[in-house]
Amino acid sequence: MTKQFVTTTVNGDTAEFICEPGESLLDALRGRLQLTGSKEGCGSGDCGACTILLDGEMVCSCLVFAAEAEGRVIETVEGMADGSVLHPVQRKFLEHAALQCGFCTPGFLVATKALLDHNPDPSEHEIRYWLAGNLCRCTGYDKIVRAVQDTAREMRNERKTA
Amino acid sequence: MNAPEAKSGFRHVGTRPVRPDGIDKVTGKAIYSPDFVAPGMLQGAILRSPHPHARIRSIDTSKAEALPGVKAIVTADDFPTLKSLMVTMGESAGNIIHVSRKCMAQGKVLYDGHAVAAVAATSAVIAAEALKLIEVDYEVLPHVIDIDEAMQPDAPLLHEDMVTEGVQPRPDKPSNIPTYVSKTKGDVAEALGRAAAVVEGRYSMPMVHQGYIEPHACVASWNADGQANIWCSTQGAFVVRMLTASVLGISQADIRVTPLEIGGGFGGKTTVYLEPVAMLLSRKSGRPVRLAMTREEVFRASGPAPGVQIDFKIGATADGYLLGADLSMKYNVGAFPGNGVQVGLITALYHYRFESFAMHGWNVVTNMPGIHAYRAPCAPQVNFAVESAIDELAYKLGIDPIELRLKNAVVPGDPGFTGGTLGEIGFVECLEAAKAHPHYSAPLGPNQGRGVAASYWINAGGPSVAAVSLAEDGSVLVTTGSPDIGGSRASMAIMAAETLCIPYEKVRVTIADTSAIGFSMVTGGSRTTYATGKAVIEAAETIISIMKARAAGMWGVDVADVAWGDGEAICLDPAKDNQRLPIGKIAARMNNTGGPISAEASVNPHDYLPAFGVHICDSEVDPETGQTTIVRYTAIQDVGRAIHADYCEGQIQGGAVQGIGWALNEAFIHDKAGRLDNPGFLDYRVPVCSDLPMIDTVMVEKPNPAHPFGVKGVGEVPIVPPLATVANAVSRAAGVRIRDLPLSPDRVYSAIKSKG
Numbered sequence: 051m052t053k054q055f056v057t058t059t060v061n062g063d064t065a066e067f068i069c070e071p072g073e074s075l076l077d078a079l080r081g082r083l084q085l086t087g088s089k090e091g092c093g094s095g096d097c098g099a100c101t102i103l104l105d106g107e108m109v110c111s112c113l114v115f116a117a118e119a120e121g122r123v124i125e126t127v128e129g130m131a132d133g134s135v136l137h138p139v140q141r142k143f144l145e146h147a148a149l150q151c152g153f154c155t156p157g158f159l160v161a162t163k164a165l166l167d168h169n170p171d172p173s174e175h176e177i178r179y180w181l182a183g184n185l186c187r188c189t190g191y192d193k194i195v196r197a198v199q200d201t202a203r204e205m206r207n208e209r210k211t212a
Numbered sequence: 213m214n215a216p217e218a219k220s221g222f223r224h225v226g227t228r229p230v231r232p233d234g235i236d237k238v239t240g241k242a243i244y245s246p247d248f249v250a251p252g253m254l255q256g257a258i259l260r261s262p263h264p265h266a267r268i269r270s271i272d273t274s275k276a277e278a279l280p281g282v283k284a285i286v287t288a289d290d291f292p293t294l295k296s297l298m299v300t301m302g303e304s305a306g307n308i309i310h311v312s313r314k315c316m317a318q319g320k321v322l323y324d325g326h327a328v329a330a331v332a333a334t335s336a337v338i339a340a341e342a343l344k345l346i347e348v349d350y351e352v353l354p355h356v357i358d359i360d361e362a363m364q365p366d367a368p369l370l371h372e373d374m375v376t377e378g379v380q381p382r383p384d385k386p387s388n389i390p391t392y393v394s395k396t397k398g399d400v401a402e403a404l405g406r407a408a409a410v411v412e413g414r415y416s417m418p419m420v421h422q423g424y425i426e427p428h429a430c431v432a433s434w435n436a437d438g439q440a441n442i443w444c445s446t447q448g449a450f451v452v453r454m455l456t457a458s459v460l461g462i463s464q465a466d467i468r469v470t471p472l473e474i475g476g477g478f479g480g481k482t483t484v485y486l487e488p489v490a491m492l493l494s495r496k497s498g499r500p501v502r503l504a505m506t507r508e509e510v511f512r513a514s515g516p517a518p519g520v521q522i523d524f525k526i527g528a529t530a531d532g533y534l535l536g537a538d539l540s541m542k543y544n545v546g547a548f549p550g551n552g553v554q555v556g557l558i559t560a561l562y563h564y565r566f567e568s569f570a571m572h573g574w575n576v577v578t579n580m581p582g583i584h585a586y587r588a589p590c591a592p593q594v595n596f597a598v599e600s601a602i603d604e605l606a607y608k609l610g611i612d613p614i615e616l617r618l619k620n621a622v623v624p625g626d627p628g629f630t631g632g633t634l635g636e637i638g639f640v641e642c643l644e645a646a647k648a649h650p651h652y653s654a655p656l657g658p659n660q661g662r663g664v665a666a667s668y669w670i671n672a673g674g675p676s677v678a679a680v681s682l683a684e685d686g687s688v689l690v691t692t693g694s695p696d697i698g699g700s701r702a703s704m705a706i707m708a709a710e711t712l713c714i715p716y717e718k719v720r721v722t723i724a725d726t727s728a729i730g731f732s733m734v735t736g737g738s739r740t741t742y743a744t745g746k747a748v749i750e751a752a753e754t755i756i757s758i759m760k761a762r763a764a765g766m767w768g769v770d771v772a773d774v775a776w777g778d779g780e781a782i783c784l785d786p787a788k789d790n791q792r793l794p795i796g797k798i799a800a801r802m803n804n805t806g807g808p809i810s811a812e813a814s815v816n817p818h819d820y821l822p823a824f825g826v827h828i829c830d831s832e833v834d835p836e837t838g839q840t841t842i843v844r845y846t847a848i849q850d851v852g853r854a855i856h857a858d859y860c861e862g863q864i865q866g867g868a869v870q871g872i873g874w875a876l877n878e879a880f881i882h883d884k885a886g887r888l889d890n891p892g893f894l895d896y897r898v899p900v901c902s903d904l905p906m907i908d909t910v911m912v913e914k915p916n917p918a919h920p921f922g923v924k925g926v927g928e929v930p931i932v933p934p935l936a937t938v939a940n941a942v943s944r945a946a947g948v949r950i951r952d953l954p955l956s957p958d959r960v961y962s963a964i965k966s967k968g
Contacts, residue, residue, distance in 0.1 A: 070337060086247035087240015089475070091425040092507040096893035099425055127240040140238040144230045147858030150698030150866065152237035153244060153426045153475025182902040185893060187423050187476050188698055189862055190869030191901045 058119040060085065061129025069116040076100045078116035079126060087127040087156045091185065098184030101157035101164075102126050108164040110183075127156035130163060138208075139163055139201045146197035150188035157184050162198050170206055174199065224706045225921050228858040229716050231702040237473075244473045245429040245445030250500035253431060254283055254332040256493050257339035258486075258503065259346050260513060261321035261328055264579035264886030265355035265368060268319060268348060271329055276345040281338035284496035285346075286330045286489060288318040292461040299458060301451050302482045302734035303551075303585040303672070310548040312459045314515075314582055315488045321350070322370055322547035323581050324887040325512025327485075332493040332501045355579040355886040359521050359542050362388040362578045370547060370577045390549035391575040393557050398568025403536030407527025411604040415597035417935075417953035419519040419544060419880040421511060422586045423870075423898045426475020428514060429504035432490035436498070438462065442469045442487050447477045447695055448734030449726045452487055459488040470725040471695045478870070479585030482734045485514055511891035515584020516880060518552045519544040522597040532611045534566050534620045541573040541594055548582035549575060552590050559591035559932075560598055562629040563639060563668045563824070564620040579886050585736065587867060588669045588928035592874065592935050596953065599665035599936030604949060613664050613940075614647045614826075621666075629670055629822070638850030638914035639668070639824040645910050646826040651846045659832050660843060661944025666826045667932035671925035672737030673820040677730035678747035680708060680755050681810035684803075686796030688712065688755075690721045693732035694744040698866075698927075699859035703741045704748050706855050707921065711752035714779040714795060730814060738925025741855055742820055742916075747813045749920050754811035762805045763793045819918035823929040825849040827868060831941035838961025840876055840942055842903070847933075848910040852924030857911070864930045865907040871934025873899040875942075879954050 053068050060083065067082035074093075079085045079102070088111055091097035095110040102111045103125040130137040139162045142148070149155045158181065165172060165180045172180065177198050178191070186194060236242040273285045297308045312318070317326045329346050333339040354368040361367055367388055376383050378392040404410055430444035440462075446452050449469040457464040474481060486503040493501040505514070525538040539560055543552030553573030561569055606613040621639045628634050643666065646652060656662060679691040690708050694700060701721040709716045732744060756776045763781035764771040773785040780794040802809045830844040847868045854860040877897040881889040890896045915922025935953060943949045946960055948967040 080247070084249075085240070086243070089244070089426070090246065091427070091475075092893050094507065094892055094894065097425055097507075127238075131239055136235070136238065143238055144234040147228065147231070147699065147856075147862055149234075149237055150859070150862055151424075151426070151474060151476045152233075152242060153424075153473075155237055156240050159238060178902040178904070182900045185425055185898060185900065187425055187478070187870065187898060188866045190865035190867075190907045191899075191904055192865045192907045193858070193862060195901065195906070 054117040056117055056120050058122055058124060060124045061126060071117060073116045074112050075114040075116045075119055076111040079111060085126055085128050089153055089156060091154070098161060099154050099157040101160045101184065103160060103164060108161055127159055130159060137163065138204050142197040142201040146193045146200065148189065148193040148197035154184060154186045158186065158194060162201065166202055166205060171202060222710060223713070224710045224716055226854050226857055228856065229702060231699050232705055232721055233696065233701050242473045244426055244475050245443065246426065246504050248431050248443045248472055250431050250433055253500040253502055254334060254497055255336040255339050256330055256332045256490060256501045256503040257336070257343055258327045258489065259329040259343045260509065261317065261324065261326045263321055263350055263352050264324045265353040266321050266350040267353060268317065268321065268328065269351055270349045272347040273329065276331060276342040279338065279342050279345060281334040282331060282342045283334065283499065284332040284493045286492045286496065287328070288316050290492050291316055291318070291459070299455065302448060302736045303479055303589055304482065305551055306548065308458045310582065311455055311483065314548070315459060315485055323579050325509065325581065327513065330489045330493055332497050356388070357578050357580060357882050357886055359544050359576050362576050370579065388577045389574050390577060391553060393554055393573045394571060395557055396570045397566070400536040400538050400568045400570045403568040404525065404527040404538065407535050408530035409605055409608040410525065410527040411601045411608065412525040413601060413951050415522045415524060415600060415951045417519055417593060417596065419516045419580060420874050420878045421516045421880065421896065422478040422480035424476030424478060424480060427505040427507055427510045428486055429502070430486050430490050431500055431502045432487060432494045433500035434491050434494040438466050440467045440491060442467060443472055444469065444487060445474045445481060446471050447474065447481045447697060447736050449695065450693060450731050451482055451734050452484055453726045455484045456487045456491060460491060468725055468727040471723060474695050474697050477697055478587045479589055479736055480515060482585055482736050483515065507893065508891040511896060512888050513581055515582055516546070517586035518583045518590060518593065520593040522594060524597045524601050526601045526605060528605055528609065530609065532609055532616045532619045534564050535568065537561055537566050537569040539569065539571045543573070543575050543590065544578050544580065545575045546580040546582040547577060549577065550583045552583060555590035556594040558629045558670065560594040563622055563666060565622060565626065580880065587870065587931045591667065591669055592871060592932045595667045595932050596935035596939065599667065599933065600939055600951060603663065603936065603940040614643055617666050618643050635821050636914055636917055637822060637824060638912050641912045641914055642824050642826045642848050642850050645848045645912055646828055649828065649846055649848065649910065651828050651844060651908065656830060657832065659835060659945055660830055661941045663829045663831070663937045663940025663944060664826065665933040665936035665940060666824070667929060668822050668824045669738065669929035669932060670822050671820045672739040673743045673817040674733040674739060675816045676732040676744040676747045677812060677814045678744060678751050679729060679810065679812040680748065680751040681808065682755065682799045682802065684799055686794065686799035688714065688719045690719055690748055691724045691729055692744050692748065693724055693726070693729045694740045695723055695735045697735050698862065699856060700735070700740050702859060703745065703855040707745050707748050708752045710921065711749050712756065712779065712795070713777055738823065738927045742919060742923045742925055743815060743817055745923055746817050746919065747815045750813035750815060751811045754813065755809060758809050758811065759795065759798045762798050762802065765805055766793065766801070767791060821852065821916045821924045823850060823925050825929045825933050827933040827937040829937045829941040831938060831945050833942060833945040833960060835964055838957035838959070838964065840955055840960060842872060842905060844905055846908040846910065847930055848912060849930060850912045850914050850924065851926050852916040852919065853913050853922030854911050855921060855923060860911060860926050861909045863927045864909045867927065867930025868907050868934050869899050869904060871931045872938055875935045875938035875953055876955050
């Protein structure tokens with residue numbers, strides 16, 4: 051089959067790649083663009099380690115065809131920090147020790163950013179259901195939920211003082 | 213975050229600094245094994261058996277070889293014939309022949325997913341296409357999955373030459389039972405005859421999987437001169453080196469193994485499945501080769517934890533003193549003999565003072581993947597039976613379940629699990645902390661029940677090497693061979709900084725490859741902070757001695773007149789006016805005062821202490837669906853002393869949640885044809901965030917006197933109590949005892965209905 055030429059925007063920059071028609075966006079990000087922050091834990095949309103934002107919507111990039119990225123806007127974990135200044139959720143994950151092995155972490159960070167963009171004051175219940183598509187086998191989720199709560203608190207306070 | 217903060221007398225131990233590798237892991241920069249790329253690298257793929265048991269008549273690879281882009285194909289014929297040799301992998305042991313056969317089937321396939329051939333090609337698409345062109349002629353054989361069926365005399369035999377070890381006289385016929393073990397104390401029948409209450413039952417659970425989120429992956433590059441590089445995800449680069457060299461029959465020094473960041477292991481990444489195959493593909497093609505498992509391959513073809521069937525009978529006096537225990541354990545170890553029931557034997561009963569016991573155990577091979585270590589390997593299974601029965605006994609006698617455990621708990625000086633006597637263990641302290649915890653006396657709502665269970669894990673010590681050196685500005689480099697699976701760089705930096713009395717940020721930690729530092733055992737057995745920590749502390753102490761000698765030389769005083777404190781040498785000679793030399797000044801002049809300041813420590817400590825944990829769970833059972841909700845969970849553990857308080861708590865929380873998943877949801881399910889029916893995270897259901905409450909932790913600190921900072925192992929014991937803790941809670945909530953895991957809604961619902 052004919053290979054596809056794709057022009058897209060990744061973390062604010064134009065990106066171009068050639069891909070197989072059946073190739074996943076995750077494989078293209080990791081293999082074609084060397085953005086290996088997004089991880090593959092299952093390849094079937096069950097673990098959330100490949101979570102990215104596609105036109106602002108949270109998706110599992112393993113379930114999106116690379117060719118579908120044409121003309122779209124992609125945000126990955128590599129684009130979360132502002133230069134060397136971490137996004138609050140990245141900083142809070144470190145402060146709360148919300149990662150052990152760190153393999154699921156990129157997916158959790160992107161999913162959390164999506165949650166807080168959408169709902170700045172989520173309850174514990176809302177946090178737990180929003181993140182239910184992201185598997186973590188190390189932490190038991192306790193410190194992840196606390197880190198998300200603390201991030202939301204800080205971002206709300208910053209908005210108030212801004 | 214309910215742990216004590218920095219203890220008096222320590223500046224770093226017990227605090228919660230950000231881990232040194234943190235930023236790499238929250239920005240996507242950290243390189244895990246599936247991320248690694250070598251120049252010119254080929255993509256490999258493995259053909260796996262669709263049958264659980266079959267003889268391989270022939271394999272025809274000619275069509276695959278002819279496919280453009282295919283550079284190498286490997287089958288069992290490419291593996292050397294090995295002599296029987298037992299090897300240890302840290303928390304497990306096995307025969308090197310079986311390690312090799314887990315990498316590639318030889319003669320027979322023994323489980324659904326067993327590797328039969330491998331391909332390396334210029335792209336993953338071509339490699340996948342080539343697999344379809346390989347023709348394997350199978351003679352399908354009858355298979356066996358069930359423990360009882362596998363033990364029958366007429367069961368399909370997995371290994372025609374396997375005879376039960378541990379039985380006298382030696383059996384003259386092969387069977388599916390590789391191992392029998394037993395241990396007795398006193399007269400159990402007599403003791404149970406005197407009991408005021410007896411509980412008897414059969415307990416069971418299927419195989420479960422570690423479920424690390426990162427699938428196994430590696431890149432191997434084997435040059436024509438015999439030297440090779442392997443980059444992989446492992447809990448122990450040295451075990452990868454030893455196993456790969458042994459399977460391939462080559463020199464260990466020819467293989468340099470670089471451990472990349474590891475995406476979870478839990479014991480499951482202390483062996484090799486892919487590395488020897490990737491090596492052979494690389495030698496044949498002359499290029500680096502990547503092999504990576506899919507999630508389905510991880511479930512079908514790596515090493516799960518054994519399923520069990522356990523018969524247990526236990527009796528006590530009217531006031532709750534344990535008289536006797538009669539225990540029969542059958543461990544389903546999958547396709548190869550493994551370390552199953554041998555560990556069950558030493559982790560079953562030794563936390564209580566039984567007057568008498570009789571333990572019998574069998575390992576049973578079946579057409580499922582061979583087991584491998586999973587966090588406190590083989591202990592949770594038997595603990596589920598023992599702690600469920602203790603709970604029933606307490607209920608029958610009308611004694612509070614923690615009180616009954618306190619009456620029988622072992623204390624320092626009691627006999628040890630493997631000989632000797634118990635040292636400064638903290639079991640009673642954990643039980644007392646559980647009894648006093650507000651959770652234990654909180655009111656319960658409708659359809660709710662509270663469960664408690666207790667357990668221990670032996671922990672481990674063993675060999676580790678660490679190096680500590682000074683940079684010219686007095687900052688400090690620590691190098692170890694212990695992969696960091698959950699924050700151990702931080703604990704090593706804390707221990708080095710504490711020893712040297714310098715800021716935490718002045719210490720940086722590197723995990724070295726196998727050619728850059730001496731041997732260390734795997735990151736496993738809850739041994740790293742204890743044993744590798746000891747090596748780091750010892751090397752740092754040597755650095756202090758060297759720095760004191762350099763300072764003495766610079767001052768012209770005797771070294772006995774130099775002390776170390778607050779990151780500087782202090783001159784005790786009154787004539788020198790109590791001068792001080794900070795670490796930075798000593799380092800700046802080190803190459804003029806005797807040369808680089810660097811030290812390596814090689815340790816092999818065995819003065820570790822076992823860990824004890826007591827968990828409390830409130831569950832709510834929906835009587836109309838059988839669905840269980842975990843409402844509240846508290847895990848209490850003697851940690852010795854927490855070095856990094858957050859990562860200590862994290863181990864306890866993570867272990868507890870893996871145990872909750874094991875209790876409620878997780879199971880390998882095989883269809884009638886012997887194929888794994890749920891090889892994905894949709895159907896093999898690990899706990900998700902919305903399944904759980906916060907996991908409260910209480911860290912009891914009874915320091916290990918043999919470790920400079922009091923460390924005991926932390927990582928494994930928390931997975932042991934949850935199975936019975938949850939089952940006891942569910943049984944109370946449902947009003948009926950359930951002795952089989954998982955406690956899936958259909959099982960709980962049926963139990964509620966059957967009680968009428």
